[in-house]
Amino acid sequence: MSDRNPGTATDSRSGGEDGRRILRRDPNPHLFRPVRFRSVEARNRIMLSPMCQYSATDGVANDWHRVHLGARAIGGAGWVFTEAVHTEPRGRITPFCLGLWNDEQRDALAPIAAFIRAQGAVPGIQLGHAGRKASVGRPWEGSRPLTPAEGGWDDQVAASALPYASGWPTPRAMTVDDIQASLQALKSAVRRAREAGFQALELHGAHGYLIHQFLSPLSNQRDDAYGGSFDHRVRYLLESIAVTREEWPDELPLFVRLSCTDWVDGGWTDDDTVRLAERLKAEGQVDLLDCSSGGNDPRQQIPIHPGYQIPLSQRVRSETGLATGAVGLIHSPDLAESVLANGQADLVILGRALLADPAWPLRAAATLKARNMAWPPQYERSNIF
Template sequence: MSATLFSPFELGSLKLDNRIIISPMCQYSAVDGSASAWHRTHIGNLSQSGASLMLLEATAVEAGGRITPYCLGLYSDANEAALASVLDEVRQFSDMPIGIQLCHAGRKSSSEPPWRGGAQIALKDGGWRAYGPSALPQSEGEIPPLELDHEGLKRIRDAFVESARRAARLDLAAIELHFAHGYLLHQFLSPVANQRNDEYGGSPENRMRFPLEIFDAVRAVWPAGKPLGVRVSATDWVEGGWDIEQTIELARRLHERGCDWIDVSTGGVSPRQKIPVGPHYQIPFARAVREATGMKTIGVGLITDAAEADKVIRDGDADLIALARAVLWDPRWPWHAAAELGATVKASPQYWRCEPRGAGRVFDGAAFGQR
């Protein structure tokens, strides 16, 4: 393949300058679901990174679907207005496309943020009763979720649709639906969390039913041409759980429905998971999905080295790579990768004079908001 990390790419009608995406990263800094001053700093900073697309953090489609009381939401007029204000400011100085990941936490909702231990919040301490495909808690000792009935399933489908409409009004560039990391739609997919006896449980066909209904409902209201993708956990890393073969079948069905990409992660549905963590440990799953389905894929997981990231693209393991921790640690990772690989990126003209001596020309001269 001739593709490299800094070659252009297209997702639907969205033209990307390079193959580097900023992955959704929970910030646990919203107020009643609404973006705060923290988001102005966080999103504004990363919008100057040189990546080609930013996907905003897992954003709840209803208040009860938040992972923590501090998670971003897009379920109310106040949420929409607060995020609009942040985006309006960021867009004055960056033309980086910004998308959003829509999520429902299911049985993993009503939790403390990680720096407070991440445990389930008791009802007496301000928590709320979670919902899931079955009345099975995430961890031993937790309050079991309420099993969703058909009315509840409709409520959540409608919530995804309404959040997608709000995302369209905000002129967000893309939506990624969160089918991964043990949240509600992954819970439906995995036999570890889904032990229903109706048409939404049992066989892989039935366990895929509700997530595919969500995709279809969002696709119907999301503007034609604007890309719509899905993040999956390709394996639960638990014996008898969701696995790569089922993921490939899900990807085929999504592809038939007009899904623009699969963002291939792993794990999250059970504390019994045994994950062999290491550099690029999830990339083989992205390659497997790409080879089996022909879908555009995003590779993730401990990608830190520019040359190795470039090799992922050149070798055809994935079409795009997504950075999370690496870009928090180094918000100019794409600049530094471009310097190392002899490529260029866009940057605001206020920063053009910062190129180190001997680094070569890193900034391509394209500017946004130049005065």
């Protein structure tokens, strides 16, 4: 469990002169107070957001991934998560995305997880499936759908036979057998993630990818047990969580990234998210909801500004008691600290800030006057910081 009251230390009690128990507050800013989920404790509440690097070959990690993730661990992040790692070849966003459907891919990720852990960070992995948003080019090549002749593939699957946008291929609606096969592929990937040494796992249920496609009525027009009502639309996510827990040890934390709203009329809403979070909290398998938004429909109208998604995290946390992570244009140490100090989230999940500066946590610790963070000795002795 996380520290549900970030303003109070959980391990600093001692006896007073009159025998009373005295609560000593952690002198460090909230951002740099340790946090525990199940058996895993992180040194702070900063999480590297899963961000695709589009740099793998046949789903296998390489030097780019080692350096990219390792640098953020050296830089002081508490939780270092991989990008989305896909459970089957056709589930990749691009031909250059990571996968975990074979042992070669597992073995390439294992030393990365070990290095992250050796630097004092928690190695985390995100697993996902792109569904109808699979087989596209890399962002710097246009992010457009690719044909097989261009290195893509033509077997996109989804909750329903609905294209993501005009000009995109129409996916094949998954049969129940397809759904069960995808769950078994997820289960196998979870096993490999455990074998590779990761200590935290996140299911990608956001940004218009396969789980999100089942959740949202904009992309799910099924009339069977996986579509229609709210309970039917959340079934694929709940079954994904169940098969994950069959392979993911009970002592290790499980997160879920969710688009808390589609930002489109008639789509998934923050009310739906609260309803789902209440169920996740009651069932006790998920430890944190990573509160993102959008990505499922190009008609979305997102009011983007620094911290624009923080209210989503705050609402889930306050109304359900489920731990949350806040993400979305959180750039400054002061903003990150205020999110935690005001009880709006349990973790602050950084993307662009950590891309721009791998040492952001160490610089933030100096700004906020944290006492429990230090530069690696290889850097500190240079006296340049």
